[in-house]
Amino acid sequence: xxxxxxxxxxxxxxNPRNVGEIPDADVIETVGSPVCGDMLxxxxxxxxxxxxxxxxxxxGCGAAIATSSLFTELVKGKTVEEALKVTxxxxxxxxxxxxxxxxxxxxxxxxxFKQAIEKYRAKQ
Amino acid sequence: xxxxxxxxSATTAVDPRVIEAMMPYFGERYGNxxxxxxxxxxxxxxxxxGRKQVATFLGATPKExxxxxxxxxxxxxxxxxxxxxxxxxxxxxxxSSIEHPAVLETxxxxxxxxxxxxxxxxxxxxxxxxxTLEAAMTERTTLVSIMHANNEIGTTQxxxxxxxxxxxxxxxxxxxxxxSAGKLPLDVESLGxxxxxxxxxxxxxxxxxxxxxxxxxxxxxxVVYGGGHERGLRSSTENVPGIVGVxxxxxxxxxxxxxxxxxMNQMRDALIEGISDTIPQAVLNGxxxxxxxxxxxxxxxxxxGEALILSLDRAGIAASTxxxxxxxxxxxxxxxxxxxxxxxxALGSLRLTLSRMNTMEDIAYTIEKLPAMVARFRAMSPLxxxx
Numbered sequence: 001x002x003x004x005x006x007x008x009x010x011x012x013x014x015n016p017r018n019v020g021e022i023p024d025a026d027v028i029e030t031v032g033s034p035v036c037g038d039m040l041x042x043x044x045x046x047x048x049x050x051x052x053x054x055x056x057x058x059x060g061c062g063a064a065i066a067t068s069s070l071f072t073e074l075v076k077g078k079t080v081e082e083a084l085k086v087t088x089x090x091x092x093x094x095x096x097x098x099x100x101x102x103x104x105x106x107x108x109x110x111x112x113f114k115q116a117i118e119k120y121r122a123k124q
Numbered sequence: 125x126x127x128x129x130x131x132x133s134a135t136t137a138v139d140p141r142v143i144e145a146m147m148p149y150f151g152e153r154y155g156n157x158x159x160x161x162x163x164x165x166x167x168x169x170x171x172x173x174g175r176k177q178v179a180t181f182l183g184a185t186p187k188e189x190x191x192x193x194x195x196x197x198x199x200x201x202x203x204x205x206x207x208x209x210x211x212x213x214x215x216x217x218x219x220s221s222i223e224h225p226a227v228l229e230t231x232x233x234x235x236x237x238x239x240x241x242x243x244x245x246x247x248x249x250x251x252x253x254x255x256t257l258e259a260a261m262t263e264r265t266t267l268v269s270i271m272h273a274n275n276e277i278g279t280t281q282x283x284x285x286x287x288x289x290x291x292x293x294x295x296x297x298x299x300x301x302x303x304s305a306g307k308l309p310l311d312v313e314s315l316g317x318x319x320x321x322x323x324x325x326x327x328x329x330x331x332x333x334x335x336x337x338x339x340x341x342x343x344x345x346x347v348v349y350g351g352g353h354e355r356g357l358r359s360s361t362e363n364v365p366g367i368v369g370v371x372x373x374x375x376x377x378x379x380x381x382x383x384x385x386x387x388m389n390q391m392r393d394a395l396i397e398g399i400s401d402t403i404p405q406a407v408l409n410g411x412x413x414x415x416x417x418x419x420x421x422x423x424x425x426x427x428x429g430e431a432l433i434l435s436l437d438r439a440g441i442a443a444s445t446x447x448x449x450x451x452x453x454x455x456x457x458x459x460x461x462x463x464x465x466x467x468x469x470a471l472g473s474l475r476l477t478l479s480r481m482n483t484m485e486d487i488a489y490t491i492e493k494l495p496a497m498v499a500r501f502r503a504m505s506p507l508x509x510x511x
Contacts (some may be wrong), residue, residue: 005434013434019504034468034507037428039454041506057506059468062292066506 008096014068018076020055027123029116031108038064040108042072042116051075051083056109063098063105064092067091071109080117086110127440128486132326132418133275133303133477134321134444138369145364145372146330149365157362158353167364174371178335181374182320183311190336190354191367195302195323196226198336199269201347201358202298202319203230206267207239209343210296214264218295220252222274222459226321227300231269238265248464249411250279254289261293267296272304272315276459276475277410278419280308296342300328302334306377306480307385307416318342321372324366328479329373332429333366362425384480391478391487395420398491403498408437409460409473418478422449423460426508427501432474441490444475502505 001033005013029077032039038060054072057068059062071091088106092098098106128136144356149170155163157171172186179186192198207217219231221243231241242260244252252270261268268290273280287297298319301310306327312320320337324330338357350359377384399406399422409421424432429445436443456470465473476490502508 010438013431014438016504030506034471037471039506057504059428059505059507061428062434064428065431113213118147 004099005062005066005102006096007072008070009063012066012069012095016065018055018069018072019057020112021057022053022055025055027120028123029112029119031112031115032060034059038105038108040064040068040112042112044113044116044120045079046120048109049077049079049081050082053055055113060109061102061105063102064108067095067098067106069107071097071106071113075113084114084117085110086113125440126489127442128482128489129442130476130478130482130486130488130490131442131444132187132479133278133475133483134484135325136328136479137481138325138330139373139376141376142329142369142372146369147364149368153364155364156352157364163292168363170368171362171366174367177371177375177378178322181310181378182322182337183307183313185340187355188312188340190339190357191370192334192336193332194334194360195224195300195321195326196334198224198321198323198334198345199224199298199300199346200230201423202321202338203234203267203269205344205357206296206298206319206342207234208345210266211239214262214266215239216264217265218242218260218265218268218290219258220246220270221462222246222250222276222279223269223271224275224300224302227271228458233297244270246279246462249414250274250277250459250463251411251414252281252286254282254285257264257286257289260274261289261295265290265295266292268295269287269300270370271302272298272310272320272409273308273416273419274302274459275303276457276473277415277421277463278412278477280414280416282306283315283317284450286374287318291316292422303416304328306381307372307388307418309381312337312339313356319344322370324370324373327370327373327377328481330366330369333363333370336368379449380480385417387479387480388482391484392417392420392432394487395396395433395476395478395490396422396486399494402491402495406498407469409463409465420476420478421473423465423473423500424502425469425472426505427472427498428505429472429474432472432497433499435500436493438499439493441493444477445471
């Protein structure tokens, strides 16, 4: 298949940031499933409308791991509104591009985040 | 960095002796084997030696060997060729659900032009039971095509028994032996087959060349028409260097078959044992004993296959998940689903395939690297629960 990943993607794949769980997370959201081939769970801790902490677990390919890692890095410390602007396009650009057939993997984290926030707001 | 190639079911390194044999036919011996002059004679002589080498490897006669551009073309020729040649007698073809796409897609095409195809299920080890075949045979069945060994899980079939069932009902029998060549004895008489597909690049030969064995007297029509090469069955100027290469590859496979099998068996068993001992919940896919000497296919619960391939690649180890053909899509392999694996385990499969060029050092290095990778992915997997 050929892995045409750039060094940034490889670096995040090999040393993903913010992997794990947050025991007292304010909201936890999962997108995807093993049937889709990719699955991601986000744990989010909010404080004063800011992302105080965010962690993820994923069952997914290299691109899913790398883009989820970068996403958590980009949104940590941001306000919810700012974080919602970190779309998959933003992630792909920030990581320096992805092979065409791997772009879909970068949707996981932004999708999970958007759903998590909707879930959180519905609870409030 | 170490570079360990464990993807020999995708392709193999060309043996240096094969390269050496081929080289003159790119250079000074460039003649067309159909020409009447001495340049042509040199080429024809080389083609005829290549044909003899392939025939000897298969226990066939040279005139039963037809050169093609590879395993896929051989499969196409066998299925389309016999289906059309026998269409007055019947329109039913039987194959298995775990065949290579070269067979499955050809069958899918034949369905669009009036043929009926039955895709036999396999058991959880990937075996086609003769009784299942028996039950599917009809008066209209003209051809049965079942692979000798599976490219993903390495399960081997009792071709002799399956061919007998086909023959008892008046059908012809084709087997795709692309993966078993060089790893199992391939004698067309003891296998009892009418047609058999072979590929050069899976047995340390060049890419772009293959062969189809067609038992003398078998009704078959060409797929490719033209100048009448290969006794009219496959027109196209002979690929002389390719034929010399596949011929030499067959000769080497034939000469060293017993040694190669015993070496690969030893490495395969060490790999399976090493992985099973160091990685919890590692499941061997396929058959425990009726499997190719070069195939290891394992699933690791909670781990996604492609990420694992990337990590292995970073450590210099070349492996594959599913089949190399289907891994561009993130669909689970049709073979692993056919043997009853759930989607997650199917997507988490790792295929390691050996050749005679691997060493026990390759195996030790792989066993040293793999457990930490699996552990890393499991630690970040929402699907993995530590027992």
